[in-house]
Amino acid sequence: MAIIRAESLRALCIGQTLTESVPGRGNGAILFERVPSGLITATYRYSDLGKRKKFRIGIYREKNRDDGLTLNEIRERVIQLAKTAKTHGDLSQYYEGIKRKQELLILEEKRAQELLAARGTISDLFEDYLNDRLDKAESIDEMKRIYKKLLENNPEILNIYAAEAEPWHIKQLITPIYNRGAKIMAERTRRFISAAFNYGIKSENYIGRPCSKSYNISSNPAVAITIDRVERKIKRALSEEELSKLWHTLELTDRVGPIITMLIKFIIATGGQRVTPIINSEWPSYDLENKIAHLHHSKGRGGATNKRDHPVPLNVYATEIMNEMYRINGGMKRPWTTRNNSTPISLSSLKNAINRWLQSEHAFIGDKRIEPFTARDLRRTCTQLMAKYGIDDRSSDEIQAHGIGGIVNDHYRNNPMMTLPRRKKTMVQWQEILERVILV
Structure with missing residues (x-):
């Protein structure tokens, strides 16, 4: 097979072919063919394991302004293909493998970039x-x-x-x-x-997690941190005289409004309930007709995903407070709010109100200033007064929602409404204690 010249290729008619051998024994040949579109295609024809195979090279460029490869470029390309075929065999499989590897590298690079972009701070x-x-x-x-x-x-x-x-x-x-x-x-x-x-x-193992950030945290760095601090045993409880003074003078304190005043009184009147369930409860939780506050607690195992009912009977003091709150905030979503959007009173507001009273001229017993206390200390004060005046520990714990978790309570004593008669009796006793303490 002679060397093909450009004139010979240009003379090809549609369907005609020319073949040119590749230099070197067994290196195959170049097949030129004029296809129906009028273009001349170049194909490398070679032998692999005794089988004849073809590998498309490209389009022959007949004119300088056309796309494609020149005759010399085709020959150079085929010489490289012949070397590759001797080393790797089937050219189609070899180049398809390269293509797949390149695509995989591109995908891996893209994934790496996505992971980098998704890394969470x-x-x-x-x-x-x-x-x-x-x-x-x-x-x-x-x-x-x-x-x-x-x-x-x-x-x-x-x-x-x-x-x-x-x-x-x-x-x-x-x-x-x-x-x-x-x-x-x-x-x-x-x-x-x-x-x-x-x-x-x-x-990151949660299915349906809305956040797309990836953290890849191998260990918790905060676990290694230990804070040296002196544990303060919380023992503060108000005396009867201090509690009475707080009850009667809190509303007289500068920058302590009527709503926060009644909230603190309501905590006391209901036997020292936890603050958060009270302020988060909306009006439907307060049954003023039957005089019951239906609070909910998330203490103990299960947390907030397993909130427990805690009905609190309202005694005379608590009922009077809630009736007054309805007059002030009856049109709001919840009683214990000072905002138009009905968001609950913050715990910091409660803390500030107590601190303002403690710093006022009202926080004195004789000439001695009353020692600081917190809202939590009010709960402890109620507990100790119940014990002092004869309310048994079980009734006290029940009214304050102590020990509301556990297998027995979760599976057997799991209907708090059945305990209402006993709770009402406890609240009557607490009412009598408050009358004794506050009216002294």
């Missing part, structure tokens, strides 16, 4: 955790406040990838809080961070 992790806890944690406002402060004071740390967080990063977040003397807040912050990282470790 510590800030992303905290926000993801808070969004997951919106309907589950009663302390969500406190968590949000902690996160906001961390972001304000340490943006450079919160912007690193969560997977790269180490104990020393967490230490940097917490140490300034500890150094200003807020040891309890430092521990709360550590617990928040630890809970968020625990969530991040597990969350």
